[in-house]
Amino acid sequence: MRFILLLLIITITDSYSQKLIVEIKNSNINTAALYSLSGEKNELADTLRFDNSGKCRYTFPNKLAGFYRLKIENNKQLDFIYDDEDIEITADANNLAGSLEVRKSESNRLYYAFLKLNKAYKEKSELLNLIIARFPKDDEYYQITGRRLNEIQKEYLEFVNVTSQQNPKSFIARYIKSAQLPVIDQSIPVNAQLNYLKAISLNNVDFDDTDLKNSDVFANKSIEYLIYFRNPQLTKDQLEKEFTAAVDTILSKAKVNPLVYQHLTEYLVDGFRKFGFDKIIDYILDNYVIKDDVCLDSELELSIDRRIKQARLFKIGNEIPLFSLPDVSGNQVKLNTIKADKILLIFYSSKCPHCGELLPEIKKYYEKQKSTTKVIAVSMDENKEDWLNFIKINNLTDWVNLCDLNGWNSPVVEYYYIYATPTMFLLDKDLKIIGKDYK
Structure with missing residues (x-):
């Protein structure tokens, strides 16, 4: 009897497992990575497989309520909320955001409606507040603008406090309640x-x-x-x-x-x-x-520890520690064999967005300083192809490019207490630090 009861409970529980159906049109997608989101962090939760028609069917195995991100081909992504209900979403690969349609899941309908409303409310209220701030109070247009702002505020609060709160214990209801934009009372003077x-x-x-x-x-x-x-x-x-x-x-x-x-x-x-x-x-x-x-978080704690040690040991005027690393041909290059009036030593990664923006700008500056300055670019990549492609795409072949393909575990990275990319040291001809920066 107990066995039958247990089997019944398991069967009932399994029958209520929440399903996700995603259809991506105009795509040859085979797999996509599913990530759970927390703040600006994302953690790989699973890999989803698509059939030949571009459809994926997935069952959530005891997942926590919250935000999830589906990363598909060409760095495209699709965010949605798991809120203990079945989800069915369709979109066109050529315009994911613009074509997205929530066929099933009230929470996701509310989420996307909230995003749209937030954007519209912010734009309209800022514009109307600007007009109110500059028009004389006895002007007819001032009164009209004030009434329109009041209407927009009421519409916004109606969605936040009523429309989205039909199921107040749901994740989406709690999210919208906390995520709502502040509404400024019109009686408050602009300077206050x-x-x-x-x-x-x-x-x-x-x-x-x-x-x-x-x-x-x-x-x-x-x-x-x-x-x-x-x-x-x-x-x-x-x-x-x-x-x-x-x-x-x-x-x-x-x-x-x-x-x-x-x-x-x-x-x-x-x-x-x-x-x-x-x-x-x-x-x-x-x-x-x-x-x-x-x-x-252990990675953040390590980063902070390295930051403190780097600040103590790598001060302006200190001589930089020597190292030896392989170049693109595999030849070992010693730091003290590089001769120039000034040396810019950069630690970077091809996967670092800031590096991708900053290094091309440094390249432009370097072209004007070639006669007196050399750039030593130490990559923290683990994949040689990624490293070499980055050099080629950004035309950095005239720099001294070094990498041991050990990433954050490179002895040089640890020795220099690198905790962020890019990290830069400007050295004089005696390899003494005359400037430093990190992003």
Whole structure:
């Protein structure tokens, strides 16, 4: 009897497994990678297989509710939400975003409707607010514009608070509630609106909802909030003080949930690391990570450790450590055999988007400095073909190109405490550091 009952439970459970059907038209796609998303991170969840008609049928095996991304041919991607319901999506490979149709899944219909509404509301409200700010209050057009803005705000809030909340416990309902844009009360003077946004923009974010880690909401709301503290007229030191105040607000709110707190701490540290805000990173480490014993992602923790050691050992005026690496022909090249008035030493990866943008710009500068400067480009690639293709595509053949194909595990990368790409050191003829930078 117990066996029959157990079998019945298993059968019933299996019958409710959620299905995903994706159809990509005008494509010869065979497989696609399925990733789960968390902030700006994505983790491979599975590989999906398509039949000859461009259809894929997939069963979610106990997946967490949240955002997923399907990466298909030519770096095209399709985002959707898994919210404990069957999903059926179709799109044309030639225009994924523009042709996307949700045939089944109310959560995904709401998600895409929300994205469209958010974009429209932001554009229209910003334009109308600009008109209101510049027109005299006794002008008829001022009154008309005010009424139109009020209508747009009501439409937006109707979707956020009513239309999307028919099933308030669903992932999409909770996501929209937290992800909604702030609505500015028209009675607030223009010169007071920035402080108003600083005061209310995080009020609707549910920092105690662990599931929302599996989305972009905490990352997006953090960026939105930090932007309110940005001022192009401030120096970097002044800007760091402003951002530090914003960080305190964000992390203080996140402390309500240890997992969300960890998630946001990692996100902020990694974000400020990429933009070189060392003082803010130190502040977060001292006042949150160390103080509250926050466990960071192992890769991020290693990166921070390397950042600290590099800052201590690779100071302006210090002589750079020597190394020897193979060039494109496999010949070992020693650093101290490269002679020039100045040497630009770059650590990069062909897979790094910033490197792909920056190195061609450096190439243009190098063309004007060839007589006095040499560039040593150390690739952190693991695939030789990727490395050589990058050199060829970007016309870097007149640089000293080196790589041992060990990636982040290269002894030189570890010896130099490289923690981000690209990392650059400008050296004088005696191999002393006269400048350094990282992105």
